[in-house]
Amino acid sequence: MLTTCFNVVGFNWMASPAATELETIVMDWLGDMLKLPNSFLFSGTDGGVLHGSTHESVVCTMASARDQILSRIGEENIGKLVAYGSDQTHSVIQKVSQIVGIPSKNFRAIETTISSSFTLSPETLRLTVCSDMEAGLVPFYLWATVGTTATTAADPLGPLCNVAKDYGMWVHVDAAYAGSACICPEFRQYIDGIEGANSFTLNAQKWFFTALDCCRLWVKNPSALTKSMSTDLEVLRNKASEWSYGVANLRNFLRSHVKMAKRFEGLVRTDERANPTPSDEKCVNEVNCKLLEVINGCGRVYTSHAVVGGMYVLLCAIGASLTEEKHVAMAWKVVQEHVDAILSLTMY
Numbered sequence: 001m002l003t004t005c006f007n008v009v010g011f012n013w014m015a016s017p018a019a020t021e022l023e024t025i026v027m028d029w030l031g032d033m034l035k036l037p038n039s040f041l042f043s044g045t046d047g048g049v050l051h052g053s054t055h056e057s058v059v060c061t062m063a064s065a066r067d068q069i070l071s072r073i074g075e076e077n078i079g080k081l082v083a084y085g086s087d088q089t090h091s092v093i094q095k096v097s098q099i100v101g102i103p104s105k106n107f108r109a110i111e112t113t114i115s116s117s118f119t120l121s122p123e124t125l126r127l128t129v130c131s132d133m134e135a136g137l138v139p140f141y142l143w144a145t146v147g148t149t150a151t152t153a154a155d156p157l158g159p160l161c162n163v164a165k166d167y168g169m170w171v172h173v174d175a176a177y178a179g180s181a182c183i184c185p186e187f188r189q190y191i192d193g194i195e196g197a198n199s200f201t202l203n204a205q206k207w208f209f210t211a212l213d214c215c216r217l218w219v220k221n222p223s224a225l226t227k228s229m230s231t232d233l234e235v236l237r238n239k240a241s242e243w244s245y246g247v248a249n250l251r252n253f254l255r256s257h258v259k260m261a262k263r264f265e266g267l268v269r270t271d272e273r274a275n276p277t278p279s280d281e282k283c284v285n286e287v288n289c290k291l292l293e294v295i296n297g298c299g300r301v302y303t304s305h306a307v308v309g310g311m312y313v314l315l316c317a318i319g320a321s322l323t324e325e326k327h328v329a330m331a332w333k334v335v336q337e338h339v340d341a342i343l344s345l346t347m348y
């Protein structure tokens, strides 16, 4: 916000030392709030950068991981590189894999199940990696998510990083949406194990009350990144917000959002129609599909959907600074009214 107000042209440190220094401060400021290890901070041994989107950041990290491994095994082996994530991983990884030259058949979307809350299993990861290695392929990149788009599942970072370390893989942690909550000590556990990762992204525009585009990328040992991304352009050769909310208020916002989300969950659980048995799946999917259409058509509440474990589910995301309890109650009322209307018109 400050750099926009001053309209600085911040290509690099020489062009605008203030903008670059401010970026450094802001990265460490949030890094400190998240209790990131020193290896991700400028005040420690490494640091980070502000990008526009997760897509952009991951192009950089995946290209760095690619170049790091290819420098050992030879560029001609690019077709052997394999990236891993879960079937809940955001489609970013597939797009970026293509951009950095990884064949699309070399992305493994490891299946998750409801029994493990749609998180990526370290055991299944290991088995998949071993089977790829037996086939002569080279594992190079693991994508772990804290807060998946469909269900906000948080992959177990510590155990996944341990598996990745055994096979020399780069670990990227995508906390685009839910990572913001980890500034609250009671939610910090979801990024426990982050010290084993190579890079970490969080979108401030999602749940940190910032306008598009603001993705924060922290990188441990950025030399891999700078080696991969550096150019030798002559003009680039040279020697050398605080936001209006405040940390306490930011934490309070996030806590109140989690509280409201829990309240919404509680309301849903009291309605037996919201807890169907697996045998109802087909009818439920049809009703949910219709429900999405009518809710969004009514103009009072906006929702989106996901399909997880074969179930068509509607998403409730509370993350705007103006949302209050009364909006949550109203949203549930709207859902119930539409469910009543749909069910009265159908044979379900």
Ligand SMILES: Cc1ncc(COP(=O)(O)O)c(C=O)c1O
Residues within 6 Å of the ligand: 052, 053, 054, 055, 056, 090, 092, 145, 147, 148, 149, 174, 175, 176, 177, 203, 215
């Ligand atoms: C978990 C997760 N990762 C990544 C993304 C993509 O982020 P971006 O649009 O900044 O590339 C999203 C967007 O919804 C997301 O929910």
